[in-house]
Structures are given as structure tokens and as C-alpha cells.
Amino acid sequence: MSAAIAFDGVGKQYGDFHALHDVSFSVEQGDFFALLGPNGAGKTTLISILGGLTRASRGSARVMGHDVQQDYRAARRSVGIVPQELVFDPFFTVRETLEFQSGYFGIRNNDDWIDEILANLGLSEKANSNMRALSGGMKRRVMVAQALVHRPPVIVLDEPTAGVDVALRQTLWAFIRRLNADGHTIVLTTHYLEEAEELCNRIAMLKQGRLIALEDKHRLMNRGKARSLLLRLKPAELPPALQPLLQGRRDDAFELHLDDCATLERILSEIRQAGVELRDIEVAKPDLEDIFLDMMRSQPRTEQA
Amino acid sequence: MTGFYTLFYKEILRFWKVSFQTVAAPVLTSLLYLLVFAHVLDAHVEPYPGVRYTAFLIPGLAMMTMLQNAFANTSSSLIQSKITGNIVYILLPPLSHLEFFGAYVLAAMLRGLVVGMGVFIAALFFALPSFTYPLWILVFAVLGSLIMAILGMIAGIWAEKFDQLAAFQNFLIMPLTFLSGVFYSIHSLPPFWQKVSHANPVFYLIDGFRYGFFGVSDTSPWVSLLVAGGCCAALALYTLHLVKSGYKLRH
Numbered sequence: 419m420s421a422a423i424a425f426d427g428v429g430k431q432y433g434d435f436h437a438l439h440d441v442s443f444s445v446e447q448g449d450f451f452a453l454l455g456p457n458g459a460g461k462t463t464l465i466s467i468l469g470g471l472t473r474a475s476r477g478s479a480r481v482m483g484h485d486v487q488q489d490y491r492a493a494r495r496s497v498g499i500v501p502q503e504l505v506f507d508p509f510f511t512v513r514e515t516l517e518f519q520s521g522y523f524g525i526r527n528n529d530d531w532i533d534e535i536l537a538n539l540g541l542s543e544k545a546n547s548n549m550r551a552l553s554g555g556m557k558r559r560v561m562v563a564q565a566l567v568h569r570p571p572v573i574v575l576d577e578p579t580a581g582v583d584v585a586l587r588q589t590l591w592a593f594i595r596r597l598n599a600d601g602h603t604i605v606l607t608t609h610y611l612e613e614a615e616e617l618c619n620r621i622a623m624l625k626q627g628r629l630i631a632l633e634d635k636h637r638l639m640n641r642g643k644a645r646s647l648l649l650r651l652k653p654a655e656l657p658p659a660l661q662p663l664l665q666g667r668r669d670d671a672f673e674l675h676l677d678d679c680a681t682l683e684r685i686l687s688e689i690r691q692a693g694v695e696l697r698d699i700e701v702a703k704p705d706l707e708d709i710f711l712d713m714m715r716s717q718p719r720t721e722q723a
Numbered sequence: 724m725t726g727f728y729t730l731f732y733k734e735i736l737r738f739w740k741v742s743f744q745t746v747a748a749p750v751l752t753s754l755l756y757l758l759v760f761a762h763v764l765d766a767h768v769e770p771y772p773g774v775r776y777t778a779f780l781i782p783g784l785a786m787m788t789m790l791q792n793a794f795a796n797t798s799s800s801l802i803q804s805k806i807t808g809n810i811v812y813i814l815l816p817p818l819s820h821l822e823f824f825g826a827y828v829l830a831a832m833l834r835g836l837v838v839g840m841g842v843f844i845a846a847l848f849f850a851l852p853s854f855t856y857p858l859w860i861l862v863f864a865v866l867g868s869l870i871m872a873i874l875g876m877i878a879g880i881w882a883e884k885f886d887q888l889a890a891f892q893n894f895l896i897m898p899l900t901f902l903s904g905v906f907y908s909i910h911s912l913p914p915f916w917q918k919v920s921h922a923n924p925v926f927y928l929i930d931g932f933r934y935g936f937f938g939v940s941d942t943s944p945w946v947s948l949l950v951a952g953g954c955c956a957a958l959a960l961y962t963l964h965l966v967k968s969g970y971k972l973r974h
Contacts, residue, residue: 432974466974469815470814471811471814471815471973471974472973472974473973473974490817491817491819492817494815494816494817495817499815501811505812506807506809507804507807507809507812509736509740509741518729518733519812519816521725521729521730521733522812522813522816522817523726523816524726524817564812568816
């Protein structure tokens, strides 16, 4: 089984500016994949290369095994992309827009599927409205619908929820989750890290055009800062045997380094032996945001153009 | 073929939905030219023996309007899509460069022919030109619209802003069409300007087109056909190459 998406040594250069440096990774079929990175990291360039909107200066990209240049017809049929910018054709209604988009992909009489997409995105009532008459959030929904008309096995959403209200975010994610459950591969870029944390199973991070992390979400969350344990004791004195684990103090609580559950056993038994009363205990897990910010800070700044 | 057909149909619908602006307006403009010039010149000028000036002017105006509208259709459609960004929805689907080229150019050609026909029908109330060789009329109408539709595509792809497109239109297309013999027979020009006119491809389009009506022209229609056909083929090949290479479309 070929990977849903495979980047192999992809580089992109605009004049002297390197937008992407030798990026290689793949997204497996059925993944719910997040592509994270600050503005200007190269996320959109990477997605544009996938859709044939931009041509890589080096390396190759494949969708479902089809090279995006050599075998562009099959590659483009396999992927539905929701662009980041809010774009629409003011001449047409929502339904016309979706019928045209189906036609461009060589599909006639797509009305049943179009109706289903419209219903799932809460657009049924707007089907015959002109695109100009829609609110920003509604236009965004149409853009999602446009990416789905040809039932692509791979769906790429470039910041689909930027500037969008909560209702749409929920409708949208419920629908995308269902598509993922049906076997579609989903790739999303987002600035809302909690979305990536909640939805995705694998995560890649880009920084200044380089891939700096690519991992299963849980492994990534365990990386970065390890878990820590917050203890409130009475009297507020840490037994000497636990001093090596001490990371710092937060108000009246001791923050201890916690590698695994065996360490927790040891800590608790030391406290019992020292005859100290345990008043409160809390395990603090880092969230994706911490890890993200950590990684963005810790990587050395390299050859800035 | 569905992809091509859909894009072709979309392009037709795009101008047809605003046909008051894209069809009716240019027809009216031509009629105004016809009214004014016919009033001033009909009694004084006889371009060919036995041909009234008003009758002579009608094919010229019809051709000029066809050319301008064919150019406007591809160029404005492309630049609008580029500037608003919705061109991505044409670039993401699996359309080949041939489908892309064919759909835009043929829809623009169709607009040219529709508008030309409109000018013609409206002008019939003023004077009736003869229809000596209908096939020549058709050949040059199609070739002229095609050439300008292709030039419009080049301009639309090349221009990044509306003012660049306007420059292309005002400094290249307008002089070429106005100085091609729309309003006069080039035999009335001094010898030097006659020679210059012969370097203008649009001259051959209008001259050949007029030959279809009156059976007389400044140049042999076969020469006109050769020049126009050659231009059309060269421009088409060049533009196909541009689209295939992704020039200014796929970065």
C-alpha cells in the first residue's frame, strides 16, 4: 500500500530565499495528520507543491503513489485541497460553484454527493445563494465543499478554521472526523494547537522551511518536557531523598521530575517513611502548545535569508 | 473531455450572465460610431467604386468589435481570477494545458462572434452591405476572434495588475485595431503609411473580412488568410507552451 502523501527531498527556492529545505516525510493512508509551524515556516508552500500550484525546485512529491508532476492527473484526482485564503467566484451560486468544480474533475451528475456535502456542512439552505451574498464563515464552508466534490482519498485543509466561528469549527470537525473514520486521509495545518492535539494522531513540525519533528502525537507529547509531579506537604519540607528530583517550587508546592509510574511509587513511599503528611498531589502533563513553543525556541536559528 | 467542456461552459456563462455589459454595450458603442461617421462621411467618401461609406464601415466596425471583445473575455477572466485568487480552483483539478487553453480561447471566440453578429444585425437598419463570399466572412470572423482571444490569454497570464492589462490593451491592441483600416481603405493613405499598415496583422483580418462582403479588397484574401492563419498558429503554439510551463500561473 502506497503512502497517502510522500515528500522526498523537497526544496523550494524563490531567488535567494529558501522556502523549503530538503523536506522528506510521508503520511500514511488513514492518518489524521497535523502540519504545524509558525507563519512563514513553509506549510502552505508544501501544500501548494502537493496540489501542483507550485513546483518544487528539488525533490519530488507523490499523492497515493502518483507523482504530482509526471502523473499530475491521477495525483490531483486523489487530493482535495482547501486553500488558506478566502477565495470565491462572485459570478455563481453555491450549487453552480460545486457543479463546476465537479465538472473540472470530470464528474457529471454529481448532485447526490453535492447535496450530502451541503447538508453535512450546514449549507443546504444556501445552495442557491450567490457566493457574494454569503458571510465569511459560509464562504469557508463552500471552500471545504469544493475540495470534496470529487471524493478525494486525501483531504488537505490549510488553516480551515482561521477566523471562523465556534459553530462552524464544530460542524466542520465532526464532518472531517467522519470522513477520516470512513478511511480518508486528513492533513491539516492550523494555528490552534488544541485542534491538532484533539484531532490528529501524527504531527509534523516545520520551522524556517525545515522539518524539525515528525512523530506520533503521544510520543511527541512525551518528548519535550517530561511530566512533572506537584506535591503539597505538611510540614512543607521535602524529604532529603527526594531532593535530586526537585525541579522547582510553585507557591507552596514542590515540582518534581516524573519519568514514569515507578518513580511515583518511590516518591510516595519516601514521603510515608519521612512521616510527612500529603495534602495535595497533581500530575502536570505538557500540552502540545508547550512542546511547540519549546521546539520553536530550542532549535538553533539557521541561515536566515 | 468533461473538464474541458465544463470550463468552456463556465466561461460562456460568465460573460452571458452579464451580457448587458459584455454584449449589449459593445454593440451600442459600434452603433454610435456608425451613426456619427456615416452622418459625417457618407456623402463625401466612396471607398470602393459603387460601395457607400456606411456599407463599407459596417464590416470594419463588426470586426473591430469582435476583436476587442474576444481579447477582453480571456484577459479579464484570467486577471480577475488571478487577482481574486479563485484561479486555484481551475489549477487544482486535473485539467491539461490543452483543455485550459481550448476552453478559455473558444469561449472568448464565441463572445467575439456573438457581439460581431449583434453589431451586424443592428447595423442592417442603416445600410445593407452585400454578402459576396459568405465563407470568407466566416473564416476571417473566426480567425480574428481566435487571434485576439489568444492574445487576451497571453495578456491575462502576463499581467499581475489591472493597470498592466490596461497598458497592454491601450498601447497595443487599440492602435493595432484602429490603424488597421476599420474606418478607411488604406489605399487612401500616403504610400509610407500603406506600407506600415501592411505590417499590422489586424489589417489583413479586416481586409479579408471585407472582401467577403464586397468582393474587393486592398490585398488578396489568400494573402490575408496566410498572414492571419500563420499568426494564429504561432500565437497558439506560444501560448500553449506558456500554459504548459506554468508561466506566472504555477509558481
